[in-house]
Amino acid sequence: MTASPGPAYDTRPVAADGAERPVEVDTAAVARLIGEPARAAMLDALLAGRALAAGELARIAGVSPATASEHLSRLREGGLIEVVAQGRHRYHRLASPDVGHALEALALISPPRPVRTLRQSRANRALASGRTCYDHLAGRIGVAVHDTLVERDAIRAGGDGYLLTDPGADLLAGLGVDVAGARGARRSFARPCLDFTERRTHLAGALGAAICDRFLSQGWLVRRGTGQRGLRVTDGGRRVLADSLGIPAERYAAPAE
Amino acid sequence: MTASPGPAYDTRPVAADGAERPVEVDTAAVARLIGEPARAAMLDALLAGRALAAGELARIAGVSPATASEHLSRLREGGLIEVVAQGRHRYHRLASPDVGHALEALALISPPRPVRTLRQSRANRALASGRTCYDHLAGRIGVAVHDTLVERDAIRAGGDGYLLTDPGADLLAGLGVDVAGARGARRSFARPCLDFTERRTHLAGALGAAICDRFLSQGWLVRRGTGQRGLRVTDGGRRVLADSLGIPAERYAAPAE
DNA sequence: GCCACGGTTCGGCCGGCGCCGAAGTACCGG
DNA sequence: CCGGTACTTCGGCGCCGGCCGAACCGTGGC
Known part of the structure; x- marks a missing residue:
């Protein structure tokens, strides 16, 4: 028995609105977004939870601002990140904790890459x-x-x-x-x-x-x-x-x- | 308190062998493998836990046997699937439950694709x-x-x-x-x-x-x-x-x- | 031994996309 | 207003990789 009143499970029929119905899902599209080194580096940087500006992400990923901008708009269209404009900067962050979880689940099955430097x-x-x-x-x-x-x-x-x-x-x-x-x-x-x-x-x-x-x-x-x-x-x-x-x-x- | 004797947590320093040490990990490589429609379809089919022959997977993915073979060897090199030879067939299955979990975590953040047919x-x-x-x-x-x-x-x-x-x-x-x-x-x-x-x-x-x-x-x-x-x-x-x-x-x- | 069949390897075609520089747009400070 | 900065859009280049047909290998059936 749990400490809170009522059953721990949800007895409702899983919601009636269409969003909860089983649907086919385009896993490949999301994986393709993550499967690009520059984008993966950006997502990894965002995994810490901090919102980062486009310029910083470009530097982290090692690409030009132009390229980074394209990557970020793709990630945004794909629903992986959100952007909040603030003055001249546009700060990006992961769209939800679920995105972070997917990234960690992927990391768990990813091949290790030997650490290069002592500093690292x-x-x-x-x-x-x-x-x-x-x-x-x-x-x-x-x-x-x-x-x-x-x-x-x-x-x-x-x-x-x-x-x-x-x-x-x-x-x-x-x-x-x-x-x-x-x-x-x-x-x-x-x-x-x-x-x-x-x-x-x-x-x-x-x-x-x-x-x-x-x-x-x-x-x-x-x-x-x-x-x-x-x-x-x-x-x-x-x-x-x-x-x-x-x-x-x-x-x-x-x-x- | 838990029912089993001893603390629920593990007090050992997380293992001394190198495998458990934090290492950089190539998330992009794995995501790239999943981010291809034919491969994603194969992995999805394997998510049920059944081992499937290469030919079946080719049919499921809608590609020629030649193409499927290449995809499967990439997935194998990437550590996502295992293969077991049996007579003239080579059966493929997910390499570990962790792979399945990563696929489900990805599916959770993937855009829905409207179901096409009534049968589906x-x-x-x-x-x-x-x-x-x-x-x-x-x-x-x-x-x-x-x-x-x-x-x-x-x-x-x-x-x-x-x-x-x-x-x-x-x-x-x-x-x-x-x-x-x-x-x-x-x-x-x-x-x-x-x-x-x-x-x-x-x-x-x-x-x-x-x-x-x-x-x-x-x-x-x-x-x-x-x-x-x-x-x-x-x-x-x-x-x-x-x-x-x-x-x-x-x-x-x-x-x- | 021969053929059928499943699977892999090879060669070549082609589309997609990652990349950048340059030009364009929005915002801020003076 | 004007210049600087942050970012996006556009055009064009080049390469990676997904695709297939054809040829090749191994297994199993006859």
Whole structure:
């Protein structure tokens, strides 16, 4: 039995509007969009959840602004990214967490490409420790938080993903996480997300994002360098993780070697 | 707390061998493989879990045997499919469930393509009710079974996916499901799998496969037609679902219209 | 041994698309 | 208004790769 009232499953006949009916789907079109090195590099950069301007994406992908512009408009038409105009800049971001999930699922079955430089290797090791995945915590920190919440019965499988138990809601509220806001969000509340560096599950959805927000705004975690994707635990964060969640620092230390 | 002894998380430092270290990964290469209509059609056909001969795949994709052969060898080199020679035929199948998951994750963000014929539409509606996803139950039946197991606390989030509780093990053993065999399997024991027709979660992994096996071998479910992907619930199956799991027939009936 | 059949390899055709430079458009600051 | 910057559109080049027919290899049936 779950902590929330009513059945965990949805007894309605899966919605009557046409969007939910099974339809053929053009998988090849989307894969073709991702299957171009420059576009894949852009999407990878956007996977951190930050909106980036077209010029930055051009530089990241190593192509001219003209080419980048074409790629971005294709990605937009394909529904993979959204664009928000702001002054002279046009910021791009992934259209939905589902896009991020598809990218990670692809990464999981993609051939490894040997790390080239020492600098690159060091950066990757840092990412393994803590990073954001779209907008929630990933890496060893994300996995540790996820596992602890499950272990303490703060979240339980249910619905389409997880349901928050009453003690779990108290625990997170005590940390200042905006649980009510997450419940009100129109996106999926809480669901598991496969972490491709750890090959383990961490917490995604509105709740995962709310936790990530809180940890960043309190300075418990800080963005690592200018890459924005890596995360570092501060001394205060170490205290909070240990005292409130019982997570020792070893659980999320960077892997050895 | 979970039902099994010891912590639900893995306290080891994520394995010391190089394979688990974070590496750059060539997502574009894999996406490029999938992003070709003929190859995508082949992969889609293989998503049902059946191994298919090269000739059949050529016919399905609508290309000549020569072209199909080239596509298949590329897919093989890319690690997406495996081939097993048998007499004059060479049977192809997806290399791993992860490949299937990536395909489903892509399908979730792919643009819908309107169903063309009435016949096609009817076939799709049947698939919505019950189907296999790689080797486990999917569709409305898969979702109903998954939700019921969660609702009855037979499975709980933990580890990398789900852990089976003691009452849950009794429940499934009572149905004749080979729980011990599933535990012994080297693959992931039980994990959620996103169903792209239902947009809901169902049960994958060794346990999901064991349940599917049992239901098919007892004749509670039968393959629908020659497509092998669709499933139909028999009268006996209806009884078992209602009596042992408390799932009424409405939960998995084909959607209206 | 011969043929039939499934599958692969090879050669050559051709369309699509990724690329850039240059020109065009929108927005901002002075 | 004018110049600079950010971005898009256009035209044209070149190559990758998807396609097929034909030839080639291995298996199985007779």
